Amino acid sequence: MKNFTSVYDVQQLDALVKKALAYKAAPFKDKTLGAGKRIGLLFLNPSMRTRLSTQIAAQNLGMEPIVFNVGQEGWALEFEEEAIMSGSTVEHVKDAAPIMGNYFDILAIRTFPSLKNREDDYSELYIKQFIKYAGIPVVSLESATLHPLQSLTDIITINECLNASPLPAGKKPKIVLTWAPHVKPLPQCVANSFSQWVNAWGKADFVITHPEDYELDEQFTKGATITHDQDEALKDADFVYVKNWSTFKDYGKIYNNDPEWMLTNEKLSVTNNAKVMHCLPVRRNVELSDEILDGPNSIVTQEASNRVWAAQAVLSEILESKK
Ligand code: CP
Numbered sequence: 001m002k003n004f005t006s007v008y009d010v011q012q013l014d015a016l017v018k019k020a021l022a023y024k025a026a027p028f029k030d031k032t033l034g035a036g037k038r039i040g041l042l043f044l045n046p047s048m049r050t051r052l053s054t055q056i057a058a059q060n061l062g063m064e065p066i067v068f069n070v071g072q073e074g075w076a077l078e079f080e081e082e083a084i085m086s087g088s089t090v091e092h093v094k095d096a097a098p099i100m101g102n103y104f105d106i107l108a109i110r111t112f113p114s115l116k117n118r119e120d121d122y123s124e125l126y127i128k129q130f131i132k133y134a135g136i137p138v139v140s141l142e143s144a145t146l147h148p149l150q151s152l153t154d155i156i157t158i159n160e161c162l163n164a165s166p167l168p169a170g171k172k173p174k175i176v177l178t179w180a181p182h183v184k185p186l187p188q189c190v191a192n193s194f195s196q197w198v199n200a201w202g203k204a205d206f207v208i209t210h211p212e213d214y215e216l217d218e219q220f221t222k223g224a225t226i227t228h229d230q231d232e233a234l235k236d237a238d239f240v241y242v243k244n245w246s247t248f249k250d251y252g253k254i255y256n257n258d259p260e261w262m263l264t265n266e267k268l269s270v271t272n273n274a275k276v277m278h279c280l281p282v283r284r285n286v287e288l289s290d291e292i293l294d295g296p297n298s299i300v301t302q303e304a305s306n307r308v309w310a311a312q313a314v315l316s317e318i319l320e321s322k323k
Contacts, residue, residue, distance in 0.1 A: 001317040003131055005124075005140040006148055006193075007200040013155065020156045020313035024306070027060045033319050034063030040104035041141065044071040044126075045112040049280060050141045050149065053307035054108060060312055061319065066104070079129050093126075097133035106137045106318055113144035113187050115252030121145065122217070137318045145217075147189045150279050151197035153310040157303045158204075158239055161275055172205050173238040174272070178230055179210035180287040181257045182244035190279050191245045192220040199223045209233035211256040216248055230261060237271040242278045242288050265291050275299045 003009055010016055023029070039058045043051060051067060058065040068074060077096060078089035085092065100107055109130055113121035121144040131138045140148050158173065167173060175198055177191060191208075195216060198206045206224040208216070215226070227233050234240065242263055247253045262285075268274060276297045282288050292298055 001137075001314070001321050003138045004148060004314045004318065005127055005131075005138070005143060006146050007151070007197050009148075010152075010200075013197075013201055016152065016313050016317070017156050017159050019316065020152070020306070020309040021160065023060070023312045023316075024309045027308075027312070030061055030316055032062050033316055034058065034061035034105075037062075037105040037319065038064045038066060038103065039106040039108060039315070040100055041065055041067045042100070042107065042109045043067065043069045043141070044077075045110050045142075046071075047110055047141065049304050049307050050110060053304075054139075054141065054149070054311045054315075056308050057311035057315055060308070061315055063105075063315065063319075079125050093129045094133050097130050098135060101133070101135040104136060105322070106139060106315065107134050108139035108141050109143075110141035111143055113189070113252075115185055115187060115246060118248070118251035121251075137322070139314060139318070142189055144187070145189055146193040146196065147279070148193055148197075149307065149310050149314065150190060151193040152314065153303060153306045154194055154241070154277060154279075155197050155201050156310055157277065157299060157306050160302075160306070161239075161299065167238065172203060174236055175204040175206050175239045175241065176233050176237040176271075176274075177206075177208045177224075177241045177243065178233065178263065179214055179261060180242045180244045180263065181259055181261050182254075182283060182287055183257070185246035185252050185254050186244050188216055188245040188248055191216055191243050194241055194243070195220040195224060207233045207237075210245075211258065211261065213247055213249065213255050214245065216245070231267065231270065234267060234274075235270050237274040240268070240271060240274045240276050242276060242282075244287055259286075262287065262289055263292055264289050265295065268292065268297060273297065277303055280304050 075090040111126040
């Protein structure tokens with residue numbers, strides 16, 4: 001693996017999931033793989049789980065992680081080629097990234113979208129510029145359109161649950177991605193990415209449900225059944241993935257904040273006792289009810305804990321291919 005920015009950087013998804021679960025069983029089995037190597041973790045935006053889990057994953061492999069909160073503590077970076085830098089940006093990525101490429105062996109970056117200009121955000125300019133100029137492997141810690149470490153974690157967690165409680169032979173799990181209300185416009189990254197990874201995994205009946213005008217980009221959802229009827233979508237579901245996203249077509253807007261879309265135990269009653277997932281952080285009693293989050297169907301803590309093993313599997317793949 002050279003870079004990790006989407007499911008297309010993974011050659012064998014099942015093998016990567018297996019590797020992650022093996023790290024969960026024995027976190028230090030490759031504790032010298034990254035000895036003498038450094039990973040730079042660059043955050044242009046806030047994080048809790050991604051930051052801590054990737055640090056722990058790197059340390060489990062013997063690497064030294066160095067966190068740089070660029071968004072708060074660094075020079076404002078310019079990403080446009082041939083920019084006349086007379087505005088607020090101070091340093092061009094063309095100058096900064098090669099230096100980081102010399103300081104580190106792997107560079108990991110979080111860059112959220114602006115939600116102002118769809119074309120710009122969906123061009124993934126920021127992470128592409130780091131890949132172009134850093135000269136070392138780049139890992140996405142969530143980019144403008146995707147959150148691959150989260151999605152790998154989600155596939156790992158679904159596999160783990162299915163291993164613990166297998167479905168009847170030949171039955172595919174029904175996985176439902178449901179839109180949920182939120183108070184502010186959020187990126188489509190997690191929903192795009194989850195859709196991309198579930199489709200690539202290819203072992204589920206995958207249904208996406210959202211209010212009208214919340215269609216995601218078809219490049220990620222193609223293959224899924226899409227419906228505006230949440231109750232119908234939830235019938236017989238084995239996993240329900242809850243997430244808000246803002247509109248894609250009329251980009252970055254909130255058209256609907258109907259609290260009726262928040263998942264409750266009553267809505268869950270038509271499922272196959274579904275496990276409920278969310279990437280976190282979550283707005284309680286807006287996106288997801290207390291009764292779900294504090295109830296027996298929620299696996300959000302297991303899911304977030306698995307972030308370590310997803311990151312460790314990805315970092316080990318990169319380290320092994322650099323040998
Ligand atoms: N799910 C997730 O990426 O969490 P953080 O934003 O806290 O890293």
